[in-house]
Amino acid sequence: MEALEILFTASFWVAAIRIASPLIFATMGELICERAGVLNLGIEGIMTAGAFAGWFTVYLGGDLWTGVLVAALVGMTLGLLHSVLTVPLGLSQHVVGIGITMLATSLTYYFYRLALPEVTSPPKIVPFEPWAVPGLSKLPIVGEALFNQTPLTYMAFATVIVVAWALYRTPLGLAVRAVGENPSAVEAQGISVTIIRTGAVMAGSALMAIGGAFLTMSAFNSFFFNMINGRGWVCIALVVFGSWRPGKALIGAILFAAFDAYQIRLQQLSGGIVPYQIFLMLPYALSILALIVVARRATYPKALMVPYQKGER
Amino acid sequence: MRLEPKPAPSLAASILYPVGAIFGTFIIAGLLVMAAGANPISVFGLVLKGAAGSQFAILETLTRATPLIFTGLAVAVAFRAKLWNIGAEAQFYIGATVTVILGTGALPLPAFILVPLLMIAALLCGALLLAGPAWLKIRFGVDEVVTTLLLNFIVLLFVSMLLEGVLKDPMSLGWPQSAKVMTEAQLPRIITGKRLHYGFVIAVALAIALWFVMKKTVLGYEMRAVGHNAGAARFLGMPVNGIVMKTALLSGGIAALGGFSEVAGLKGNLTLDLSPGFGYTGIVVAMLAMLNPIGVVFSAIFVAGIFVGAAAMSRAAGVPSYIADVIVATSLLTMVTAIMLSRYRVRWR
16 A cells, blocks of 8 residues: 555655656657657666766856856757758667767766866766746645656757757757658648758757756756766667657657656655666666557658668668 | 769778868867977877887787777677667676676686676677667567667666675675686786787787678678668568567677677676776777778777777876866768768758
8 A cells, every 4th residue: 555655755856857858859850860760779878978967067166057058068069060961871779879878977077087187976067956836836735746846857848849849830849750751742732851850969968967966956966977877878778669659659758757766766666675676677677668558550751760861761 | 062972982082081081180189288288299199109109019919909999890790781889888887797707606607607607698698688679670669769768877886786695706895896717718918927818819810700791691691781771671571570579689699799708708796897888989980990890890899999098198298087078979970971962062052
């Protein structure tokens, strides 16, 4: 019974929304890339770089929003590198993505060690504080969970709305969706496939980096090695689970985060009878399961992972 | 811009571009070394000295290359058939775990039976581990990149659970590590008193065998055909799904053999830091070798040299040893670009 009561506590949902926030940013980022036809496996490394860049900016004395901006710029730069290699050059998106993840991660660790050669425990910053929305935050459970979070969490939800609106309601969004489905038709309209895809990957990578920065600037107050810990790969699964739609992907991210928050609490309840590693495995196993469940009806963007060459059919 | 295939890629281009890629990598790394306030020439000199400057350095580089040959071969075989196995890390750990489970006394057998038995057991378990994602790919169309990546995390947690539970060495004073495998389960050292072990010989022999399989056998031909164009291979009546599954079994098994070799030849027991990312580095090793099994031996030695040399350099020059990871990752990206540019001509209009 105790295990069920958890679901009706405000602190559980506060944690779930907090855990969901970085996933929402990064999932939206990956979704934009994939809708434009580019699988971005650099996500894990870009999140690592963003986590470091945002935190380090604040550590050097920048304010929190400058940190978010720097993280986004670092993400865009890595996204530009990814798209130069995969869009005009048409290199394997799998290999380049893994390469970007390795490069971004190793560069981050290199600069971390360079900047802080002697420290054993990384220095702390003052992270984003929760900001209660007047009125709404007084609602039972929902108010606490949704309207008493940090500004970055509100930004995560706003991102979903902006991405959904831009994809489905603007000419630019139509172009992004079209290059992911039928690039030669877009080129026939006089729009450059290369530019649209590059822009989408850069914007998506910026969101991934902000997702990473959420961890060091809102969820925690410091940067650790292996901090992303597979979250990027989970987001790739969430995009598939959400059928490449922002709204569905948001629901997926919240469900996943709720499950993650729940397993942490179950772990405490079980009192050490079940090894804690079993609980930690569950989110990864759930991601694989989700992929299997939706696999049959997954409608991939038709040009996903297909490089486009002008004049080729 | 447009890419046009060159009618006949010249020999000069196919050598010059990869050499240029490595050169470019070291220019980028040199800039990062300068950012650390050190002189790149002297730093790279120290890396070279640490990797190959003495008998000790060379043996250390070859020892470090051994697991990378295994994971590099595993990736090369899989990528050749366009099976994106990013899970060599997990398969490596499973091979090591099986070696420890069976090699610490469960099977009281003489070495000449036990060692081959452990190799077969590791091979089978690694093959089975990749068979899962391969089956999901064939049956449901689930992308194997994500499943193999996620399995890496699951398997590492599984190993952690075993090391804090049934496999924990009671003599280890709370440290999560397994007991040492029996003497009969160990691979002998090539030179007495040095760390280089017969795992290296097995790895090189395996590379030669795989080169033969890929170039001279029907299976190798089929794997290359599926990798080149799965649709065409299916049209020609090839059992594409079966070939993908065979590739997976082979690839997973090879990576697991690497785990066996590392435990039985070098470490003796299982810990959570047995592999500092050998599975991921294997991707770079395979790509630098352009997926050629013989080439994997050389690229593994190159990559191992960077890591061993950078560790020695870091102690002397104060440049973070993560420069090795940066060099390895950069070389992957520059190499795939170079290979592309050696085969295609860029037209700007």
